Every structure is written in C-alpha cells, then in structure tokens.
Amino acid sequence: MVITEKEIWHYLEDVPDPEIPVISVLDLGVVRNVEITEDEKVNVTITPTYSGCPAMSAISISIRKKLIQQGLRNINIINQLSPSWTTDWMTEEGKQKMKAYGIAPPTKNASSDDLFSDEQNIECPQCGSTDTRLISQFGSTACKAMYQCNDCHEPFDYFKCHH
Amino acid sequence: MTSTVYQNNQNYIDFILHLADTNLILAQRLCEWCGHGPILEQDIAISNIALDLLGQTSNYYNYAAELIGNGATEDTLAMLRNEREYKNLLLTELPNGHFGDTIVRQFFYDSFHYFLLEQFLKVKDLKLQSIVEKSLKEVKYHTKWSSEWMIRLGDGTQESHDKIQEALNNVLPYVGEMFIAAPYQKALIEEGLIPDPINFKAAWLAKVNDILEEATLTADIENTYPQKGGKVGVHTEHLGFILTDLQYMQRTYPNLQW
Incomplete structure (x- = not known):
C-alpha cells in the first residue's frame, strides 16, 4: 500500500485539539509539515502553542494513534520551536x-x-x-x-x- | 546539529543554566500560590505564568543537556544539582510574601526578561534563538499583567499604595544583579556570543519608571546597592528550602519515574 502525504494531512483533520475538541490540530495550526521519506518513514512536524503547553504530549500521542489506526508503523513526531506558532x-x-x-x-x-x-x-x-x-x-x-x-x-x- | 562553538563551552553551558535556573526557581515560587491566590482569576493567572516559565525552563535544560552530554537530561539538571550549582537571580528566590510582594518581584523580572529576550532574538545560535523567539511572545503577557497590577495597587487605596511601596523598597536591592554580568557571561559577551544586558538598561529603566510614575510609586533604582551572587551560586538562605521541596521526590526515591 502506498500512502501519500496528502492522505496523511487528511487523516490529521480528524485529530482533535485536546483542550478545545471542536477544532482539529490542523485548525489550530500546530502541524507544520508532513513528509514521507524514501524508506517510508512518516515525519510529522508539530510546534507548541506555548512553551509549557501541557497539551503537546497529548497531541503527539493522538497523532501517532491516528496514524497507527491507518496502518502506519514507522512514525516520527518532531517538535519544532521555530518559526514560533502564531494565531495567524x-x-x-x-x-x-x-x-x-x-x-x-x-x-x-x-x-x-x-x-x-x-x-x-x-x-x-x-x-x-x-x-x-x-x-x-x-x-x-x-x-x-x-x-x-x-x-x-x-x-x-x-x-x-x-x- | 550543534555547532562546536557551543558544545563543551563551559561558559555557554553555565549561561544557559543561569537562564533555566532563574525561570525554574521563579516558577516554583509562583506555584506556591496555587490555591492561595487572593481571587480565583489571579490565582489562575499566577499558575499560568508559572507554567509558561516552566515550559521555557524545560527548553533551556534540554538544550543545556545536549551541550553537556554524558547522560545529562533536563531532569538531572533540575533535580540533582545542589544549591551552589544553581545560577538563578537572587530576586527569584525571594519569598512570596503578600500579593504585593509577589507582584513587585514579578514586575522587575518580567520587564527585564522582556527586554533581555528581545535582545537575544539576534543571537547567532539558532537553537537558543528559537527558544527565545517562543518565550518572548509569552513574556509579553506576563509583563502586561504585572505592570497592570503595579499600577492598580500603587494607584489604588492608601493601604494598597503603602503596602506595595514597602514591597518595592524591600525588593530593590535585588534588582541590580540582573544587569551585572557574571564571569561566564562576561566572557561570552566579549566573544560576541551573547548581548550585554547593559545595552538595554536605559530603555528598561525608562519603561519601569513610566510604570512606577503611573503607579504613584517611587524607587531610586540606580542608587540602590545591589545584592549579588545568585548567578555564581552564592544564594540567600531561601534557596535551600526551595530545592528541598522541589527535589524531595527524586532525592528520597532516586531514579523515581512516573
């Protein structure tokens, strides 16, 4: 099965923000990049809303869980600080x-x-x-x-x- | 990838630890307010500020751990270093006192912190810069909050005015240390790796004096003899008690995890 980056973005639409469950992590703008490497590893880059945001580990777990449910196994969630998150x-x-x-x-x-x-x-x-x-x-x-x-x-x- | 300029550079590591320790100790102090704030909204505000500072601390410690290597982690740096190894500003270890005491301590740190981070946006070290960029947005709100309270209490009732003026007088000797570079900091400034806080002292002072004037408070910051030592591990008697609380679990049950 070949999965595309576009499909992964689509899966992430269903991952809710843990504190405001009516919006997704995509709505929130914390997912900065999705990349499938040549050896079929999925890299998802996320950025925290706040340095001490306790939701970040929950978001990380939810994303991983969602992708595992879709049959993916080789998942790498990268935390990136810069450019720093903006409400824009x-x-x-x-x-x-x-x-x-x-x-x-x-x-x-x-x-x-x-x-x-x-x-x-x-x-x-x-x-x-x-x-x-x-x-x-x-x-x-x-x-x-x-x-x-x-x-x-x-x-x-x-x-x-x-x- | 970390540049070799920073790896194994003890001065640089010490400075990152100084930034981390200062935030951690203040966050720990602020957390003592949790459940004891004068009103619910302000109790929540204090805890939120503590959380921001703690998040920033974690970023700094992780970076320091990366530079130190040898199995150091953010947890070993926070939980297993002794009093004399801590490099926080003395200001941050002062007891909470009453709400006004906490506000004055916070106001001086927030306003300094804001200008410091603004200067640090220009550092060449991209890793440090990314932590600073993130922190600055948060500290802007802290500064607004504590400035507003300085004005509200200073220009409030006679009682609130007198109490916060007294708090201000008590905290004043601990303000100067923020601008006095520790030896490791001085070395880095000379190498051009970090900016000198003296560069923004005039701008900071002008802002602080504006707020104090609006708050009808007086403080002769420039002519107050500064207490120092925190940056090089020489602390007030308070720090030992703070660390006893902070490190209790890890010291009592070594390697405890949950």
Whole structure:
C-alpha cells in the first residue's frame, strides 16, 4: 500500500485539539509539515502553542494513534520551536468553530505591539457585541484571556492573539 | 546539529543554566500560590505564568543537556544539582510574601526578561534563538499583567499604595544583579556570543519608571546597592528550602519515574 502525504494531512483533520475538541490540530495550526521519506518513514512536524503547553504530549500521542489506526508503523513526531506558532496559522473554519463553541477567536491585529495595552474590541461570542472588557490576561489556560460582555453581561474566554 | 562553538563551552553551558535556573526557581515560587491566590482569576493567572516559565525552563535544560552530554537530561539538571550549582537571580528566590510582594518581584523580572529576550532574538545560535523567539511572545503577557497590577495597587487605596511601596523598597536591592554580568557571561559577551544586558538598561529603566510614575510609586533604582551572587551560586538562605521541596521526590526515591 502506498500512502501519500496528502492522505496523511487528511487523516490529521480528524485529530482533535485536546483542550478545545471542536477544532482539529490542523485548525489550530500546530502541524507544520508532513513528509514521507524514501524508506517510508512518516515525519510529522508539530510546534507548541506555548512553551509549557501541557497539551503537546497529548497531541503527539493522538497523532501517532491516528496514524497507527491507518496502518502506519514507522512514525516520527518532531517538535519544532521555530518559526514560533502564531494565531495567524489557525484556519478560518477553526475560528468559526471556536466561536460557535463559546470562545472568542483571536482577532487579527487586535494585539497591539504596545507592551502595556489591552486587546480591544473583542467580540462577545454569545451576542456579538464588541463592547467588552478584560477581566484577566490569563484564562482557563495560558492561551486564553477572560473577558466579560458589557451588553449581555456573559463572561467568556478569548483566545489570545500571538503574532 | 550543534555547532562546536557551543558544545563543551563551559561558559555557554553555565549561561544557559543561569537562564533555566532563574525561570525554574521563579516558577516554583509562583506555584506556591496555587490555591492561595487572593481571587480565583489571579490565582489562575499566577499558575499560568508559572507554567509558561516552566515550559521555557524545560527548553533551556534540554538544550543545556545536549551541550553537556554524558547522560545529562533536563531532569538531572533540575533535580540533582545542589544549591551552589544553581545560577538563578537572587530576586527569584525571594519569598512570596503578600500579593504585593509577589507582584513587585514579578514586575522587575518580567520587564527585564522582556527586554533581555528581545535582545537575544539576534543571537547567532539558532537553537537558543528559537527558544527565545517562543518565550518572548509569552513574556509579553506576563509583563502586561504585572505592570497592570503595579499600577492598580500603587494607584489604588492608601493601604494598597503603602503596602506595595514597602514591597518595592524591600525588593530593590535585588534588582541590580540582573544587569551585572557574571564571569561566564562576561566572557561570552566579549566573544560576541551573547548581548550585554547593559545595552538595554536605559530603555528598561525608562519603561519601569513610566510604570512606577503611573503607579504613584517611587524607587531610586540606580542608587540602590545591589545584592549579588545568585548567578555564581552564592544564594540567600531561601534557596535551600526551595530545592528541598522541589527535589524531595527524586532525592528520597532516586531514579523515581512516573
């Protein structure tokens, strides 16, 4: 059986992010490369969202498990730090799924380069209002911040921008 | 593939260990807050910052282990070195105290850490550069968080102002060490392998003074005599207790794994 790189990418569409299971590891943008070597070894290169992200080993295991289920045996998962992950690598579809799940997706250009300013105009995933305020820079995980909507008053998680 | 410039270069290894140890000890301190934060959101924020620092520590230790060879791993470096081998900044081993004490300690380290990493983006060592590139994005959020709290507490009630001003006075002697190069660091600076923290001291000071002014706090950073020694293994009495906690399992049950 000859398997192509395209098929492997396709298999990975079904590997969920362990913390936000509605999006896949491809939606999240952590899979950087898939390569089949001449001796039929599969190299999957992934990059962490955060240095200390505890989900990375879970993601690594899920990818391996998925590929084993597809009959592959010679699998090598490579962890790569640079270029470092950015929320720009998240798919548009992933952002929409995240929003439907109740987490405000990262807004392009929301992150100001000014070291001491907050991310503004974050859209409430419940009612769509942009009249929202920051509660805390850090939410349930390092990749999220806590916001509250000033219109519908619902608190929500915002997936922080990383450029 | 690691270049021979870095392999077996004891100064370089010591410097990477200094970066790792500083993050590890601060992360360990911050973890002491877990479940004890003043409010849930801030308890979570502190743990998240600790997690980022710990992740960065792991990257540095793995790299140092690669340079050292001889079976060194990130675990042996963290768990089996003694107090005098640890090269963390004294600042990071100071006790948590009250929330304001923790905030001041964090503010000085975060702001320094941010400028340091920004300078290190330019190092020639691609491996170190990749760790730095990743860390910088995280530290930006740490700096925002602790700066915001400096302002909130300083420019808050009379009580919060007095408490954080006192915390600031207590921490001040431990700030200068960040800018004093240890002998191994000096050698690397002279060889052009790493930048000198003095290069960004003025920019750092300006930023810190902006925040302090907004927070209605005062600190004469330049004229405070600095306590030093952490970078070369001479520590305050606190580090031994931290390591006793940190290394307990591995020291009590050698080679324990789970």
